[in-house]
Amino acid sequence: MSAIATMTFTETEMRKPPAPRTKMPPLFDEPTTVQNWYKHINWTQSILLISTPLAAIYGMATTKLLTPTLIWSIIWYFFTGMGVTAGECHFYFLPNTKLLLVLGYHRHWSHRAYSATLPLKIILALTGAGSIQGSVRWWSRGHRAHHRYTDTDKDPYSAHRGVMFSHIIWMLVNRPKSRIGYADVADLDADPVVKWQHKYYPLVALTMAFVFPTLVAGLGWGDWRGGYFYAGMVRLVFLHHATFCVNSLAHWLGETPFDDHHTPRDHFITAFVTLGEGYHNFHHEFPQDYRNAILFYQYDPTKWFIKALSFIGLAYDLKKFPQNEVVKGQVYMAEKKINKIKEDLNWGVPIHKLPVFTWDEFQELTKQGKQWILIEGVLYDVSKFIDEHPGGPRYIKTAIGKDMTTAFNGAVYNHSNGARNLMSTMRIGVIRGGMEVENMKKDPIEEILDPKEYA
Amino acid sequence: MSAIATMTFTETEMRKPPAPRTKMPPLFDEPTTVQNWYKHINWTQSILLISTPLAAIYGMATTKLLTPTLIWSIIWYFFTGMGVTAGECHFYFLPNTKLLLVLGYHRHWSHRAYSATLPLKIILALTGAGSIQGSVRWWSRGHRAHHRYTDTDKDPYSAHRGVMFSHIIWMLVNRPKSRIGYADVADLDADPVVKWQHKYYPLVALTMAFVFPTLVAGLGWGDWRGGYFYAGMVRLVFLHHATFCVNSLAHWLGETPFDDHHTPRDHFITAFVTLGEGYHNFHHEFPQDYRNAILFYQYDPTKWFIKALSFIGLAYDLKKFPQNEVVKGQVYMAEKKINKIKEDLNWGVPIHKLPVFTWDEFQELTKQGKQWILIEGVLYDVSKFIDEHPGGPRYIKTAIGKDMTTAFNGAVYNHSNGARNLMSTMRIGVIRGGMEVENMKKDPIEEILDPKEYA
Numbered sequence: 001m002s003a004i005a006t007m008t009f010t011e012t013e014m015r016k017p018p019a020p021r022t023k024m025p026p027l028f029d030e031p032t033t034v035q036n037w038y039k040h041i042n043w044t045q046s047i048l049l050i051s052t053p054l055a056a057i058y059g060m061a062t063t064k065l066l067t068p069t070l071i072w073s074i075i076w077y078f079f080t081g082m083g084v085t086a087g088e089c090h091f092y093f094l095p096n097t098k099l100l101l102v103l104g105y106h107r108h109w110s111h112r113a114y115s116a117t118l119p120l121k122i123i124l125a126l127t128g129a130g131s132i133q134g135s136v137r138w139w140s141r142g143h144r145a146h147h148r149y150t151d152t153d154k155d156p157y158s159a160h161r162g163v164m165f166s167h168i169i170w171m172l173v174n175r176p177k178s179r180i181g182y183a184d185v186a187d188l189d190a191d192p193v194v195k196w197q198h199k200y201y202p203l204v205a206l207t208m209a210f211v212f213p214t215l216v217a218g219l220g221w222g223d224w225r226g227g228y229f230y231a232g233m234v235r236l237v238f239l240h241h242a243t244f245c246v247n248s249l250a251h252w253l254g255e256t257p258f259d260d261h262h263t264p265r266d267h268f269i270t271a272f273v274t275l276g277e278g279y280h281n282f283h284h285e286f287p288q289d290y291r292n293a294i295l296f297y298q299y300d301p302t303k304w305f306i307k308a309l310s311f312i313g314l315a316y317d318l319k320k321f322p323q324n325e326v327v328k329g330q331v332y333m334a335e336k337k338i339n340k341i342k343e344d345l346n347w348g349v350p351i352h353k354l355p356v357f358t359w360d361e362f363q364e365l366t367k368q369g370k371q372w373i374l375i376e377g378v379l380y381d382v383s384k385f386i387d388e389h390p391g392g393p394r395y396i397k398t399a400i401g402k403d404m405t406t407a408f409n410g411a412v413y414n415h416s417n418g419a420r421n422l423m424s425t426m427r428i429g430v431i432r433g434g435m436e437v438e439n440m441k442k443d444p445i446e447e448i449l450d451p452k453e454y455a
Numbered sequence: 456m457s458a459i460a461t462m463t464f465t466e467t468e469m470r471k472p473p474a475p476r477t478k479m480p481p482l483f484d485e486p487t488t489v490q491n492w493y494k495h496i497n498w499t500q501s502i503l504l505i506s507t508p509l510a511a512i513y514g515m516a517t518t519k520l521l522t523p524t525l526i527w528s529i530i531w532y533f534f535t536g537m538g539v540t541a542g543e544c545h546f547y548f549l550p551n552t553k554l555l556l557v558l559g560y561h562r563h564w565s566h567r568a569y570s571a572t573l574p575l576k577i578i579l580a581l582t583g584a585g586s587i588q589g590s591v592r593w594w595s596r597g598h599r600a601h602h603r604y605t606d607t608d609k610d611p612y613s614a615h616r617g618v619m620f621s622h623i624i625w626m627l628v629n630r631p632k633s634r635i636g637y638a639d640v641a642d643l644d645a646d647p648v649v650k651w652q653h654k655y656y657p658l659v660a661l662t663m664a665f666v667f668p669t670l671v672a673g674l675g676w677g678d679w680r681g682g683y684f685y686a687g688m689v690r691l692v693f694l695h696h697a698t699f700c701v702n703s704l705a706h707w708l709g710e711t712p713f714d715d716h717h718t719p720r721d722h723f724i725t726a727f728v729t730l731g732e733g734y735h736n737f738h739h740e741f742p743q744d745y746r747n748a749i750l751f752y753q754y755d756p757t758k759w760f761i762k763a764l765s766f767i768g769l770a771y772d773l774k775k776f777p778q779n780e781v782v783k784g785q786v787y788m789a790e791k792k793i794n795k796i797k798e799d800l801n802w803g804v805p806i807h808k809l810p811v812f813t814w815d816e817f818q819e820l821t822k823q824g825k826q827w828i829l830i831e832g833v834l835y836d837v838s839k840f841i842d843e844h845p846g847g848p849r850y851i852k853t854a855i856g857k858d859m860t861t862a863f864n865g866a867v868y869n870h871s872n873g874a875r876n877l878m879s880t881m882r883i884g885v886i887r888g889g890m891e892v893e894n895m896k897k898d899p900i901e902e903i904l905d906p907k908e909y910a
């Protein structure tokens with residue numbers, strides 16, 4: 001027995017199984033009626049999220065896409081993206097908002113996965129705002145509740161309400177504030193950059209989302225309209241839905257290599273769409289880790305970028321969850337997979353459920369044609385196996401009705417582990433006493449005293 | 456608890472651990488002396504195995520390699536090879552002796568992995584002979600002993616004698632016949648094709664190894680010398696060492712995904728060199744299976760070839776070991792790997808080894824500065840963790856000196872499995888009674904009767 005097998009854990013220390021998919025309470029406190037339906041709609045967010053794709057389509061249909069504008073749109077996409085995923089980059093690397101979204105909003109402010117210097121914070125707050133996903137404070141507050149109450153009704157984008165709800169519907173409706181779980185944002189309220197960005201959010205957001213990218217393309221190469229539509233509008237719509245995928249796709253598609261208690265999953269497609277945020281099973285298990293993907297070949301540009309920022313001194317104190325605990329998660333999940341496979345295999349009739357035969361019954365039954373062999377007290381029915389026996393049918397035929405324990409274990413041939421696995425599927429009974437035992441044979445006195453004799 | 460965990464197996468049914476690497480007895484019965492050394496050498500085989508590479512080198516240095524001869528040499532290499540690995544092919548597929556070696560000698564005759572029709576047998580016996588590796592009977596007899604007594608002294612090419620011994624030295628020496636384990640070849644002695652090939656082996660071998668390939672190249676495109684050296688000699692040397700790799704490389708390089716009791720290993724490099732015989736861990740565990748590789752993307756051309764032969768009716772009764780048992784092997788080996796990883800992880804001090812504190816001692820110690828938290832009767836030292844706590848230092852600081860069982864389990868936050876894994880590494884003690892228990896506090900009478908009071 002290994003040291004692990006004999007280890008004890010308290011109930012609290014023990015891992016919890018997958019949470020059941022509970023029936024969710026209704027979305028709103030009062031039922032939706034013809035009179036009150038409009039109150040349940042978050043009009044600002046709905047108009048924003050519906051009008052932007054329409055504007056983007058209109059812009060694409062009516063505006064010629066110039067090569068420099070295309071390049072600039074992609075650059076600005078990555079920039080505002082990283083602002084949400086992790087932090088700044090345009091001064092030192094590629095200008096990139098998508099990157100900035102996850103860098104800043106997500107890994108820095110929501111999870112404190114690393115610390116940022118003041119210039120980095122300002123850049124993150126600016127570019128992240130260009131993703132129009134709310135202020136750092138609003139975003140992080142909801143996101144912390146999502147982590148703390150994952151999948152429950154207190155999770156603002158609970159995956160248990162379906163993939164469309166967690167993707168976008170949660171933003172179109174007006175949920176009672178009291179229904180979203182509590183999350184502490186005292187640290188954010190104490191951050192002057194966050195405070196400033198929250199205060200001037202509409203102005204900052206519109207500037208970074210539309211004014212700035214339009215100015216760059218207009219002043220740069222005279223493409224004002226293209227700058228507005230492609231680097232502004234189309235980029236924004238792509239960025240929105242890419243980020244929303246972290247809440248929908250990442251809770252729906254893929255594997256659970258670290259934990260299966262909640263819905264988050266790892267998938268490289270999600271990672272590809274979201275600048276590395278798709279290793280979401282890892283992320284929910286170890287949210288304060290600055291990484292989402294731990295293998296070097298997995299796609300996590302946000303991680304690479306934070307690492308690069310730390311080299312140039314803009315980010316520091318990058319947090320990692322202890323590897324010991326990461327491996328524990330992997331090990332438990334791997335064991336679970338194996339146990340699932342084991343349950344589905346044929347291990348033969350359990351020994352305690354086998355019928356018991358006496359040695360004489362065994363002899364009698366084999367004489368009547370049963371093809372049974374005795375090995376270590378257990379009877380094996382080899383009738384279907386004789387012709388398949390890799391040692392040839394001859395050996396096994398001569399073994400019928402005999403105790404072959406030593407022959408099987410080396411006297412004739414020391415069988416492989418494959419043969420040992422196979423034999424348990426052929427169990428048919430056990431022998432009283434385990435072998436031919438003299439004193440368990442019929443009592444000779446009893447035979448002499450057979451009543452018929454005295455009849 | 457799963458059904459599997461409560462299952463019982465007899466000692467015989469249980470898998471055996473890796474066999475220890477025992478010290479081998481000396482190769483020969485009597486010690487080698489200046490007088491008798493030459494008796495220990497197998498002169499025929501040594502001359503053959505040493506002269507052929509020399510002749511091949513000489514041939515390559517002195518003979519221009521024509522393109523048709525190169526192509527023919529490769530074809531004839533595969534042909535004679537398949538004769539050893541599995542069976543015939545040149546009439547219906549590519550002419551190919553390497554293929555024929557493994558097809559015929561190995562999978563058909565040694566292991567009865569499939570049945571062959573008479574024409575197939577004849578072709579296998581002819582082409583296999585062109586590999587000059589002895590008659591079917593001699594080859595299979597040794598090979599069956601190798602499987603039956605793998606790694607022991609009775610194994611003619613025991614890997615426990617080192618990689619060079621199992622590659623070639625075993626053929627250069629004259630081992631006492633009695634030392635090789637017994638293997639039943641009655642089925643082969645009853646096979647007229649095998650009997651005929653054994654009887655005329657030297658003639659058949661020389662014809663197929665040299666005369667036939669020289670004739671093809673000579674009569675075909677006038678390259679008698681190239682045919683002799685390249686399709687004959689060079690091909691033979693390559694084929695020899697490729698086949699020998701099954702005994703050396705395949706017992707030395709790679710993984711053991713099905714069983715680790717003996718030395719055989721799976722590696723795609725060995726498979727590539729040996730026409731698919733490199734999934735040797737599988738093969739030793741399930742030797743009568745006509746496959747060596749079970750995954751479609753693994754390289755096992757011999758298997759594909761046998762399958763093709765069965766489609767055209769030349770081979771039949773292809774044997775497979777039950778998938779149920781193959782999976783058992785994989786599952787056991789995967790579990791073993793996981794357990795190895797688990798042993799190396801930090802699981803914290805085992806609960807039964809923790810010191811016991813009273814509730815009052817716990818209170819006193821935290822007052823003195825210890826940063827301990829009580830959860831389900833166990834004390835956790837969080838001093839190194841406070842600043843790392845992903846829920847923030849505030850929560851955990853206020854928890855010091857308190858029983859946080861319900862807070863940890865949901866009253867404040869229902870921690871993830873990752874947090875549960877982590878906590879056991881912080882164990883520092885247990886509380887007598889498991890919690891603050893009124894009746895376990897100091898007996899008030901005792902306090903009143905404190906001797907000092909009465910002094």
Ligand code: HEM
Nearest residue numbers: 380390391395399404407412413415416419422423602603
């Ligand atoms: C439930 C009963 C049995 C099972 C499941 C079984 C299974 C197997 C298997 C799977 C092999 C292939 C080699 C290996 O995996 O080790 C084998 C080989 C062999 N078995 Fe059995 N066997 C059984 C009973 C016996 C008995 C009773 C004997 C002897 C009286 C026997 C003698 C042999 C021999 C001599 C070989 C050939 C070894 C070789 O030439 O490679 N087996 N058996």
Ligand code: HEM
Nearest residue numbers: 147148835845846850854859862867868870871874877878
């Ligand atoms: C040995 C003691 C503790 C360990 C190892 C621990 C570990 C963790 C970890 C790893 C997280 C990250 C989220 C997760 O993995 O679930 C976390 C979050 C948290 N913990 Fe603890 N914790 C401990 C004690 C406590 C105590 C005593 C409290 C409350 C008094 C507490 C309150 C919280 C809260 C509120 C969160 C934040 C949840 C969120 O916002 O996502 N923890 N803790």
Ligand SMILES: [Fe+2]
Nearest residue numbers: 246247264280
């Ligand atoms: Fe999530």
Ligand SMILES: [Fe+2]
Nearest residue numbers: 143147283287
């Ligand atoms: Fe997150």
Ligand SMILES: [Fe+2]
Nearest residue numbers: 701702719735
């Ligand atoms: Fe082998």
Ligand SMILES: [Fe+2]
Nearest residue numbers: 598602738742
């Ligand atoms: Fe073999």
